[in-house]
Amino acid sequence: MHKIWLVAATMALVASGGTVFAEDAVDPTAVKSEDGKYLDKEGSPTFKVASDGTVDWYTYSGYRRYHSECHVCHGPDGMGSTYAPALKDSLKTMSYPDFLGVVASGRKNVSSSQENVMPAFGANPNVACYMDDLYVYLRARASDAVGRVRPAKHEDKPPAAQQAEDSCMGKR
Amino acid sequence: MRKVLFATCLGAVATIAAGAATANDELNKMSQDPKGWVMPAGDYANQRYSKLKQITAANVGKLQVAWTFSTGVLRGHEGGPLIVGNTMYVHTPFPNKVYALDLSDENKIVWKYEPKQDPNVIPVMCCDTVNRGVAYGDGKIFLHQADTTLVALDAKSGKVEWSTKNGDPDKGATGTSAPLVVKDKVLIGISGGEFGVQCHVTAYDLKSGKQVWRAFSEGPDDQIMVDPEKTTVLGKPVGKDSSLKTWQGDQWKIGGGCTWGWMAYDPGLNLVYYGSGNPSTWNPKQRPGDNKWSMTIFARDADTGVAKWVYQMTPHDEWDYDGVNEMILSDQQVGGAARKLLTHFDRNGLGYTLDRATGELLVAAKYDPKVNWTSGVDMDKNSPTYGRPKVLDQYSTDKQGEDHNNKGICPAALGSKDEQPAAYSPETQLFYVPTNHVCMDYEPFKVSYTAGQPYVGATLSMYPPPGESNMGNFIAWDGKTGKIAWSNKEQFSVWSGALATAGGVVFYGTLEGYLKAVDAKTGKELYKFKTPSGIIGNVTTYEHGGKQYVAVLSGVGGWAGIGLAAGLTDPTAGLGAVGGYAALSNYTALGGNLTVFALPQ
Numbered sequence: 137m138h139k140i141w142l143v144a145a146t147m148a149l150v151a152s153g154g155t156v157f158a159e160d161a162v163d164p165t166a167v168k169s170e171d172g173k174y175l176d177k178e179g180s181p182t183f184k185v186a187s188d189g190t191v192d193w194y195t196y197s198g199y200r201r202y203h204s205e206c207h208v209c210h211g212p213d214g215m216g217s218t219y220a221p222a223l224k225d226s227l228k229t230m231s232y233p234d235f236l237g238v239v240a241s242g243r244k245n246v247s248s249s250q251e252n253v254m255p256a257f258g259a260n261p262n263v264a265c266y267m268d269d270l271y272v273y274l275r276a277r278a279s280d281a282v283g284r285v286r287p288a289k290h291e292d293k294p295p296a297a298q299q300a301e302d303s304c305m306g307k308r
Numbered sequence: 309m310r311k312v313l314f315a316t317c318l319g320a321v322a323t324i325a326a327g328a329a330t331a332n333d334e335l336n337k338m339s340q341d342p343k344g345w346v347m348p349a350g351d352y353a354n355q356r357y358s359k360l361k362q363i364t365a366a367n368v369g370k371l372q373v374a375w376t377f378s379t380g381v382l383r384g385h386e387g388g389p390l391i392v393g394n395t396m397y398v399h400t401p402f403p404n405k406v407y408a409l410d411l412s413d414e415n416k417i418v419w420k421y422e423p424k425q426d427p428n429v430i431p432v433m434c435c436d437t438v439n440r441g442v443a444y445g446d447g448k449i450f451l452h453q454a455d456t457t458l459v460a461l462d463a464k465s466g467k468v469e470w471s472t473k474n475g476d477p478d479k480g481a482t483g484t485s486a487p488l489v490v491k492d493k494v495l496i497g498i499s500g501g502e503f504g505v506q507c508h509v510t511a512y513d514l515k516s517g518k519q520v521w522r523a524f525s526e527g528p529d530d531q532i533m534v535d536p537e538k539t540t541v542l543g544k545p546v547g548k549d550s551s552l553k554t555w556q557g558d559q560w561k562i563g564g565g566c567t568w569g570w571m572a573y574d575p576g577l578n579l580v581y582y583g584s585g586n587p588s589t590w591n592p593k594q595r596p597g598d599n600k601w602s603m604t605i606f607a608r609d610a611d612t613g614v615a616k617w618v619y620q621m622t623p624h625d626e627w628d629y630d631g632v633n634e635m636i637l638s639d640q641q642v643g644g645a646a647r648k649l650l651t652h653f654d655r656n657g658l659g660y661t662l663d664r665a666t667g668e669l670l671v672a673a674k675y676d677p678k679v680n681w682t683s684g685v686d687m688d689k690n691s692p693t694y695g696r697p698k699v700l701d702q703y704s705t706d707k708q709g710e711d712h713n714n715k716g717i718c719p720a721a722l723g724s725k726d727e728q729p730a731a732y733s734p735e736t737q738l739f740y741v742p743t744n745h746v747c748m749d750y751e752p753f754k755v756s757y758t759a760g761q762p763y764v765g766a767t768l769s770m771y772p773p774p775g776e777s778n779m780g781n782f783i784a785w786d787g788k789t790g791k792i793a794w795s796n797k798e799q800f801s802v803w804s805g806a807l808a809t810a811g812g813v814v815f816y817g818t819l820e821g822y823l824k825a826v827d828a829k830t831g832k833e834l835y836k837f838k839t840p841s842g843i844i845g846n847v848t849t850y851e852h853g854g855k856q857y858v859a860v861l862s863g864v865g866g867w868a869g870i871g872l873a874a875g876l877t878d879p880t881a882g883l884g885a886v887g888g889y890a891a892l893s894n895y896t897a898l899g900g901n902l903t904v905f906a907l908p909q
Contacts (some may be wrong), residue, residue: 203767219871255431260761
């Protein structure tokens with residue numbers, strides 16, 4: 137299990153002191169799996185990276201969706217841009233419910249010195265149908281389990297993921 | 309034709325029942341006075357060339373900062389100021405402030421305009437909250453706000469004379485580009501290619517703000533304002549339903565083809581020139597067909613809006629190679645004959661030279677040797693694929709299909725050049741081109757359309773060409789032959805508009821924040837100064853009180869600020885950020901500033 141941390145601890149950008157996740161973050165270690173989706177001890181979705189670098193489906197899918205929908209503001213690989221926060225840092229402390237809430241409803245931070253606005257993505261199936269995928273990928277980035285690379289190998293797409301995608305995208 | 313106005317006399321904007329040609333005459337005349345800078349590109353030809361020559365290749369090394377001005381806004385500052393008489397007009401990104409500064413009274417603020425806009429427009433802007441500047445005409449300053457409001461301000465007082473709405477931000481339409489005043493109209497494009505907007509160029513009446521014509525990039529013939537018999541493509545009539553036939557079903561209604569680049573105008577031919585952007589979505593499988601007229605150079609009659617000719621550079625785009633980059637008009641000898649030329653450096657990595665009267669294609673050549681998605685454009689007039697680029701299967705994201713990661717495509721989606729305008733010097737007959745030197749992996753996949761939401765459908769990662777450590781080049785280009793005359797490496801993409809001058813000096817800015825001056829003939833660096841923030845603005849020059857000044861906005865941001873802030877994706881991650889992967893955030897930070905240079909007393 138601890139091999140997770142060794143796999144792809146990349147870049148010189150690891151948080152200070154070698155602490156991989158902040159104290160108030162939930163341990164992202166996967167303790168069980170349901171239909172190909174890995175869950176931490178609190179039942180929130182999380183990533184799984186095998187010793188040979190193979191990532192779970194949701195991490196891989198999240199990588200793809202992130203670099204379509206999110207990176208135009210939040211930068212490549214969750215690294216942030218000149219105006220939007222680096223999600224590889226935000227996800228160190230942000231809880232799963234908070235993440236879902238912000239993505240669905242958006243966020244505004246408008247002051248005299250800056251105007252940062254994130255739109256609500258709740259009605260956008262390209263995002264809303266892949267919330268867990270995005271969360272799992274960014275959680276893996278925040279934990280340095282996945283580096284600034286496209287995951288080279290991934291588990292097959294679970295039938296449950298396909299069913300959920302079809303019903304979510306098909307509804308519209 | 310009565311010359312109603314004197315070039316520098318702003319106060320005396322006589323509103324004598326001005327005929328159609330009056331404002332045009334005034335502006336045309338003003339743009340020929342090198343002391344001012346009355347249009348976004350300096351002149352209608354988009355040359356970004358100044359006849360001023362107090363600053364020369366011999367003395368530019370002594371350049372000093374004369375004065376500075378903070379805009380009070382942090383995000384990406386594209387475009388540059390206008391100089392009309394004694395007044396300089398400085399614009400900002402959202403919230404789109406405009407300042408009028410009195411150059412003859414310590415540059416103090418004469419007036420300031422700050423619109424109230426719903427901040428919900430901010431995230432609908434694809435790539436930062438940029439604005440590329442204001443236009444002047446008929447005693448008014450025209451501003452296209454982020455929320456697509458086109459507003460006319462009294463140039464003397466800043467008072468709103470009229471305002472009109474050019475699009476619907478709730479559906480993803482936004483304003484980022486600079487207007488162009490032509491005759492009795494002000495022309496403006498629109499942004500929203502990542503949101504499935506059916507984009508257009510619209511002409512408004514200078515005096516009233518009333519819409520005169522609107523030409524869409526795709527749709528039925530009446531909406532795109534083509535005459536099936538008279539509008540030509542490569543010398544032949546476009547025919548009926550030239551756009552509709554190239555889209556599946558109603559897809560043209562969310563087809564993109566946005567128009568946020570720099571427009572040019574030829575008063576002799578009375579034609580307006582601009583390019584259209586990418587078809588929406590970025591997933592080519594989802595929109596079969598050539599998707600006309602996205603990725604197209606348009607030549608339109610300035611009065612009626614009807615297209616004289618069109619040329620589509622990248623039929624059925626598979627890489628987000630928008631065709632919006634500026635059209636630069638020049639008169640040069642080609643093959644012993646004097647030609648009226650149009651030169652365009654496309655995102656797709658090809659530099660095009662056309663006859664701007666007829667739309668005949670003369671040159672199409674790679675202006676970055678690393679460009680690899682095409683083996684070139686078919687120049688055989690008798691070929692059925694005349695004028696089309698030959699796409700290599702290996703780099704065709706359509707042929708490889710959805711969910712396939714296409715590796716090593718050059719250039720990246722931001723193009724070998726983006727909106728940052730090039731300059732042209734009639735003396736050297738060379739174009740000075742700020743370029744990106746970046747490649748990508750591109751993987752398209754299925755997306756669904758929701759109004760007002762991003763409609764992208766591709767994952768990409770960007771990196772410098774294999775074996776290269778620089779992400780940009782500043783090049784000199786011969787548009788007649790399609791050859792690079794000289795090329796300077798830059799660590800980062802060059803995202804600043806160039807300026808050429810009669811002093812034999814060419815200026816540009818860098819993403820680290822340097823204003824650089826190079827020799828127009830050789831490219832030799834003659835001067836550099838690091839301004840407070842990275843430069844994505846355009847360099848301007850003017851004369852005041854007998855002194856030549858060079859001005860540039862700094863304020864890092866834009867797409868460059870997104871892709872490069874943290875450094876590009878390193879395929880050999882683990883080795884650390886070095887060379888071509890260096891993070892821009894290690895060199896500069898946000899901040900909008902105008903820096904003005906001059907020679908010492």
